[in-house]
Amino acid sequence: MQLTKDEERMLNGEMGYAVRKSMEILTALGDIYGADRLIKVGSVQVAGVSYHNLGDAGLDFLNELARDGKVKVTTTLNPAGMDLENWQNLGISEDFAAKQNLVIDAFTRMGILISCTCTPYLIGNLPRYGEHIAWSESSAVTFANSVIGARTNREGGPSALAAAFVGKTPRYGLHLDEKRIPNIQVKVDANLTRLSDWGALGYCIGKKAENKIPFITGIKEVELDELKSFCASVVTYGSQPLFYMQGITPGAENQIAPKESVIVEDRDIREAYDNINDQVTDIELVCVGCPHCSIKEIAEIAELLAGKQVAESTEFWVATSRLMKQLSDKRGYTATIEQAGGKFACDTCMAVAPLKGRFKSLATTSAKGCFYSRQNKMLTKMGSMRECVEAAVTGKWN
Numbered sequence: 001m002q003l004t005k006d007e008e009r010m011l012n013g014e015m016g017y018a019v020r021k022s023m024e025i026l027t028a029l030g031d032i033y034g035a036d037r038l039i040k041v042g043s044v045q046v047a048g049v050s051y052h053n054l055g056d057a058g059l060d061f062l063n064e065l066a067r068d069g070k071v072k073v074t075t076t077l078n079p080a081g082m083d084l085e086n087w088q089n090l091g092i093s094e095d096f097a098a099k100q101n102l103v104i105d106a107f108t109r110m111g112i113l114i115s116c117t118c119t120p121y122l123i124g125n126l127p128r129y130g131e132h133i134a135w136s137e138s139s140a141v142t143f144a145n146s147v148i149g150a151r152t153n154r155e156g157g158p159s160a161l162a163a164a165f166v167g168k169t170p171r172y173g174l175h176l177d178e179k180r181i182p183n184i185q186v187k188v189d190a191n192l193t194r195l196s197d198w199g200a201l202g203y204c205i206g207k208k209a210e211n212k213i214p215f216i217t218g219i220k221e222v223e224l225d226e227l228k229s230f231c232a233s234v235v236t237y238g239s240q241p242l243f244y245m246q247g248i249t250p251g252a253e254n255q256i257a258p259k260e261s262v263i264v265e266d267r268d269i270r271e272a273y274d275n276i277n278d279q280v281t282d283i284e285l286v287c288v289g290c291p292h293c294s295i296k297e298i299a300e301i302a303e304l305l306a307g308k309q310v311a312e313s314t315e316f317w318v319a320t321s322r323l324m325k326q327l328s329d330k331r332g333y334t335a336t337i338e339q340a341g342g343k344f345a346c347d348t349c350m351a352v353a354p355l356k357g358r359f360k361s362l363a364t365t366s367a368k369g370c371f372y373s374r375q376n377k378m379l380t381k382m383g384s385m386r387e388c389v390e391a392a393v394t395g396k397w398n
């Protein structure tokens with residue numbers, strides 16, 4: 001990879017330890033993937049924030065970088081392992097909270113915005129069309145590439161951090177026109193009426209696309225929350241973190257529909273539900289907000305939950321960003337949800353909080369949420385927001 005004089009000085013350590021380490025990571029990646037040079041990035045989003053996933057080795061790595069590392073571009077964080085302000089309310093242990101706070105301290109010293117959300121595009125880290133960025137959360141990467149038309153590979157935590165300290169990333173993969181060409185057409189001929197149907201569609205397309213870039217036709221109408229749910233699911237279940245949706249993705253009109261084509265019909269959607277849903281009736285945890293809830297989703301939850309009470313046998317979590325929670329406070333949604341016994345899980349989510357062994361069953365609107373909760377040994381049910389709220393109130397999945 002060709003380096004400029006400045007970049008060589010960075011690699012030689014003239015600009016400090018964190019920058020040298022970052023250049024080592026970026027040049028190694030560039031060499032592996034055949035990048036010709038580094039390119040500037042407009043923003044960075046860093047995953048690998050939960051102490052649950054990092055452990056002490058990860059914390060040591062972050063503390064080393066935080067000695068002299070300062071980010072050069074707007075950098076936001078993925079969810080952490082707990083609600084940073086209200087962790088006791090979610091049953092997080094003091095030991096875990098102490099370690100998680102050390103992780104957050106390290107990121108704070110680096111100059112990163114402690115946003116702790118997988119929907120950075122809803123809280124001010126919004127790239128423009130065509131902009132090169134270095135993001136790591138898979139659903140956010142897919143949203144940035146496919147809904148906004150920005151350009152990012154699916155970075156790992158360390159490579160995203162490295163891009164933040166250098167302000168650049170190696171030019172390969174989804175930064176290049178030739179690697180962004182769709183190679184499978186997906187015709188959608190299915191009736192999608194509920195939020196969870198978009199997770200089911202993501203499941204179907206992810207499985208059928210098998211690591212290809214889908215060119216999706218047949219979608220007549222789709223809302224933002226449906227797109228974020230679809231983005232989370234399609235990449236979790238198998239496609240590349242980029243799709244073209246006719247009428248939605250900027251630049252889709254300039255792409256040629258691929259010859260290889262598959263179809264998704266109602267029976268595929270039903271099959272997706274069958275595969276995602278386990279045989280379980282008693283629900284111990286209901287968690288909505290994967291990806292993190294928008295203010296519109298929180299408003300819907302408040303409306304569905306008003307005047308009701310969450311069952312004693314069940315916890316009901318609303319996972320969202322702190323900024324969205326503040327809007328919810330102002331609108332009175334928080335009071336309605338909390339009076340009914342619901343809990344806000346700000347800054348965190350069901351996949352990165354230390355939940356293994358705590359709950360045997362989960363209900364959610366999210367196909368991605370089911371995927372990760374199964375890894376945490378939970379039986380899962382996916383359904384509409386209304387079905388999830390009903391499960392929270394009755395403790396049962398009907």
Ligand code: F3S
Nearest residue numbers: 118139290291349351
């Ligand atoms: Fe976000 Fe966690 Fe889902 S990071 S996309 S809420 S698994």
